[in-house]
Amino acid sequence: MPTVSLHTAFSVETLTTYFQDNIRTSAGRGIDGVNGLTFSENLPEKLESISSKVFTQKYRYTPYLEVIKSKGRGKTPRIISKPTVKDKLVLFAIKEELHKLFPDSIPNKLPNTYIRNIKEKFKIIDCEKTAYLKIDIKGFYDNLNREKILLNLKGISGNDEFVTLVRRALLNKTVPKGYNKKDSHKYKTATGVPQGLSISNILAEIYMKEFDDHFSKKGTGYFRYVDDILIFSDINEIEKIEGEIYSKLSDIDLNSHDYDDGSRKSEKGSIKDNFQYLGYEINSSSITVKNTTVNRYIESIISMFTNFKNNAERREKESKFLNIEQIKEIFILELNEKITGAISENKKYGWMFYFVEINDIYLLHKIDGIIKKQFGRLSLFSKKAPENRSKKNINGLCSLLRTYYAIRHDLFGGYIHNYSIYETRAEKLSYLVKFGYIAHYDDKSFSDEEIEKIFISAKKSKLLKLELDVGNIS
DSSP states (O other): OOBOOHHHHTSHHHHHHHIIIIITTOOOOOTTOOOHHHHTTTHHHHHHHHHHHHHTTOOOOOOEEEEEEOOSTTSOOEEEEEOOHHHHHHHHHHHHHHHHHOGGGOOOOOHHHHHHHHHHHHHHSOTTSEEEEEEEBTTHHHHOOHHHHHHHTTTSBTOHHHHHHHHHHHHOOEEOTTOOGGGGGGGOOSSOOOBTSTTHHHHHHHHHHHHHHHHTTSSSEEEEETTEEEEEEETTTHHHHHHHHHHHHHHTTOOBOOTTSSSOSSEEEETTSOEEETTEEEOSSOEEEOHHHHHHHHHHHHHHHHHHHHHHHHHHHHOSSOOHHHHHHHHHHHHHHHHHOEEETTEEESHHHHTTTOOOHHHHHHHHHHHHHHGGGOGGGTTSOOOBOOSSOTTSBOOHHHHHHHHHHOTTSSSSEEGGGOOSHHHHHHHHHHTTSSOGGGGGGSOHHHHHHHHHHHHHHHHHHHHHTTTTOO
C-alpha cells in the first residue's frame, strides 16, 4: 500500500527546495497580486506557517484567479485557475507526492510522442483492413467526478490529511479579478478539476487509468491525449468498440461529442483516408499539419512583417537608445525564434517542436518560401531576405527545414535558441541588450535583482508567444 508522510512532504526544508527550484522565479500572480520574487521576502516565516497549517489541517486555499483563454471563434472559452504563490507551492508539493504514489499515471508524454507511436503502428498493421475511431470527450476537466477522484486516493496509507488537502483544492472557488466576496457562492461548482493547477493533469490521468487500461487491450492501437481518444481496429470491429467506449465513458460520468454533429470532434473511417489528431492531418502514408493550423501560423508570421513595416521607423523615433539597425537585428532575432522555437530548462517551445513528426517536407519548403517572400515588402531590408543562418553567419535568417533537422539530429548545436545558457548576470545582461530591453551603456544602472527580474519577464513573454503558436490544436 503506498504511503504518504505529510511531515516529510510539507516540511520547511522540502518546501524551501520546491520554492527555490520551481517557484521563486515565477512571474505569475494569483488574486493577491504577489509573484515569486515578492513572496520570497521573509520566506522562512511564511514556509513555517504553511507547514504548521498543513500538519494541523488548518490550511486553506485563497480563491483561484479566473483567466479566460479563447479556443477560437464559436467555441466556449477555457477557464484557467491561477493560484497564489502560497497555494502554488502547496499544490506543487501535492503533485510531487502524487507522482511518487501513482508513477504509472504521470502525464509525461508530449502530443508528438503519440504521433510518433501512430507512425510506428502504421508499419505493423494491415492498413487495408484497419479503421480508426476518434472521439473527443466533452468538457473533460469540468466533468470529472470529484468523489471518484478522491476514492482513487483512498488506498494511500496515512492519507486522511493528504486527501483533505486535495479535496479543498478541488472545491476551492475560481473567481474573476475584483469579484465581490458577497457573491462568492456564485462561483461554486459541483464537479470537475480546476484547469491550470499543477495537480490537474495527474488527477485526471489517475481518474482515466482503468479506462485506458481496458481499451489499450482493444483493437490494434489505442491513444488518448487528455480528452482526445483515437483507436485503431479491424473494420468489422470498430462499431462494437465505439459502443463500448460510449458505455465506459458514461460509467465514469463523461460524455463524448457526437461524431455527426458537424464539429469533426468525433469521427471514424478508414486509416487510408485523412483524419485529424492533435493538430496533425494523418493517413496511412502521409503525416502533415492540418490546413487551418498551417494558415494560422503563416498569418501570425505575416503579422510580424506588417508590424515591422508599419512601426519600425516610429519605434526608432520613440526609443531612447535603439537605432534602426538595432531594430532590424531585433526583428530577425524574434523572427528566428518564431521559426525555430526555443528551449528552456529542457522544455521545448514552438510550432516546429510540436509538429516535428510530420513527413511533409514540402510544407516546410513552402512556409520558408513565404517567409523569404515577405521581405519583398520591407524597404529597410532592401526588399531582400537576409542570407541563411550558418556557423559563419550566425545573424542570418533561420528556416523551418533546417530547424526540422536540427531538432532531430542536433538539438543543442546552437541553431535553436536555448534560454538555459544564460546563467550569469553578464549573460542575462547580454541577452537583454541584444533584444533591446536595456541600453548597452546603461548596464551598471541595474542591480543583480533587477536584471534577474527583467530577464525572467522577457523570457516568459517570449515563451508565451511560442506557446500561443500551438494553442487550440485539437
